[in-house]
Amino acid sequence: MDRYEKYRQHFLKNIRKRLEEWENVDEIGHQDVYRLLHSIAGTAAMIGMHDIGNYARKLMEQWGENEEKKWKASDVKERLAPLFQLCYEQQIGDVSQGEQGTKQGDEPTVLLIDDDPSFLMYVKEHLEQNGWYVVAIADPVKAVASFYDVRPDCVVIDIHMQTKTGFEVLTFLKEKLKQQFVPMVMVSIDDRKETRMKSYEMGADDFIPKPFDIDEFIVRIHRQLERKQLIDELLLLDELTHVYNRKYLKQAYEQLKSDWHRTHEPFCLAVLDIDHFKRVNDQYGHLIGDVVLKQFAQFLKTNVRAYDIVIRFGGEEFIVLLPATDASEAFLVFDRLREQFERIPFQSGDTTFSCTFSTGIVEVNDPSKPIGYWIELADSALYEAKNTGRNCVVLAKQQKASYRRTVKVAIVDDDAIVRAIVADVVQKMFAKEKVALDLRAFKDGEQFITSEWHRGKESCLVILDGVMPKMDGLEVLQQLRSQKDSSRYKVIMLTARKSEHDIARALELGADDYITKPFKLLELEARIRHMLKRMN
Structure with a gap:
């Protein structure tokens, strides 16, 4: 410890104290903010925290001294968020967002099912270093129940588990996956011929004996992910377009139905x-007609969002499914595309058309109705478009108004600096989403557990620190999982890098994911995105 360390800790403690005061107010005076910045700028440089001091001085210049107005507390926190991030970096390490390998939220997903938390931790860490998103579940019963929420691209199942054998899990999943291909990889310390034979006879795509070399394991999982991509393309892609x-x-409609029941967001x-x-x-x-079809299909794929689904329905007719989109938004999309497409030239010999x-x-807005019902309504609107001159977009008759969901997110951490920067990540992330955010921060586990805010029927994402006074994160997790409606809660644990025991216990208790401190903010955002996809 250098000679300034005790002063730095006292300095950060004072910042935390001020943040805690601001958490309980709706407005903050301009002079209060200026005084805090002035104090930080004057002290930080003296105790070797030059980046913090320089940034505080820059904010002082932007803020200005002589104003008497009041600011919304949320606006102040948003403007000061980069300063809090610098304080966090000083406190427990670099959270640089520029490292290679940071996940973006759309990586292949691997589901690990094994009741040995140590195995889950070890394999999860190495697979995620390869760029995949890994869901590790220690309870095979929970794994089966979570399968549709996780939507894995590959599943790794240990054969010998206490509450349910890997063969039982495999049988259940194979029965449910008659319309899809998801590779199943069995792992076991039992490497007898009859065990391997039984795995393959029951539909496993690979069998890997324990202990295994992690490099070989990664190659074999990568091969299964490539197989899935190839088979999906062969079975489900139109050969021409x-x-x-x-x-x-x-299949796409069923997935959107499932999403609707979780989110109540309309789709088009x-x-x-x-x-x-x-x-x-x-x-x-x-031949030229085929060229037009191919270019039209590629035009649609290129110009809609990555998660919109383009389908060739037959001949020159296509269907596009647009998740989380209402009719007015869809109208603007296709009206723009219509104007763009009519300007594309096609060539046949010397003729351009x-x-x-x-x-x-x-x-x-009512997915209980079969997809044929909705296609018929859209077809009627298309017929109207054809009869009114073509090259236009027509909306079907409006149904009942749809509504947007509200997502509850709780940040439970005893460090006010961490609460501030995680809140900033969540708020900025939801600014891009079409959902309402109900965000609350709690300074300890007891305050969260006793709060009535998270009661009710709504889903709740809990970003939960592992070590806190009064009631630590593991106690909170245990209480949540003991409730009858425990499936409403998705929990991301924040853990210290050396707390392997706490991570193992969190997995045993049913944590949905964990991230170790110090964490990269984009990494946290990606994990939150994955968790939102799973929330029910």
Whole structure:
């Protein structure tokens, strides 16, 4: 410890104290903020915290001294968030967002099912270093129940577990996955021939004996992920246009139905038809017609969002599914695409021509109805578009108004600096989402557990520190998991890097994920995104 360390700790303690005071007020005086910045700027440089001092001085210049106005507490915290991040870095290490390998939230997902927490921790760490998102579940019963929320691209199952054998898990998952391909990899210390034979006979895609070399294990998992991608493309992609074929439509609709039951967000179904396509085939030939179809499909894939689903329904007709989108938003999307597409030139010999398309859109706000019902409504709107001159977008008759969900997020940590920077991450993340955020910060586990705020029927994401006074994170987790409605809570544990025992205990108690301090902010954001996909 250098000679300034005790002064730095006292300095950070004073900042935490001020943040705790600000958590309990709605407004903060301009002079109060200026005085804090002035104090930080004057002290930080003297005790070797030059980055903090320089940034505080820069904020002072932006803030200005002579004002008497009041600021919303949320606005103050947002403007000072980078300063709090610097304090956090000084306190427990670098949280640089620029490191390679930071996950973005859309990586392949591997589900690990094993009742040995040490094995889960070891494998999870190495697989995530390879760039995948890994969900580690110690309870096989919970793993089976969570399967549809996790939506894994590969599942690793230990054969010998206490509450349910790996063969029972494999049988259940294979029965449920008749319409999908998800590779199943069995692992076991039992490497007898009959065990391996039984695994393959029951539908396992690979068997890896324990103990194994982690490098070889990673290669074999990578191979299974590649197989899944290839088979999905072969089975579900249209051969000509390389967008999804109509076989995928039912599966995609079922997934959106599942999402709707969790989020109550509307989604849209659009039916698109290339105008006068028969004339293109008759005038320029079917080969040129195929070129038009391929370019139209690629045009749609390129210009819709990554998570929108483009399907060739048949001939020159396409369906596009737009998650988390209402009818007015979908109308603007396809009206823009319509204007862009009609300007694209096509060539047949010396002749240049253009094409247009018409669109019928329906907003799905009652997925209990079969997909055929919604296609029929969108088709009727498309028919109207064709009869009103083509090259236009028509909305189907409006159904009942849909509503947006509210997501509850609790930050439970005894460090006010951590609460401030995590809150800033969550608020900025939700600013890009089409959901309302109900965010609360709690300074210890007891304050959270006794709060009525998280009671009720809504789902709640809890970002939970492992070590706190009064009631630590493991006690909080244990209480949440003992409740009848424990499935409402998704829990991300914040743990110290050397707390292997606490991580193992958290997995045993049912933590949904964990992240070690010091953490990168983009890493935390990616894990929150994955967890929101799973919330029910």
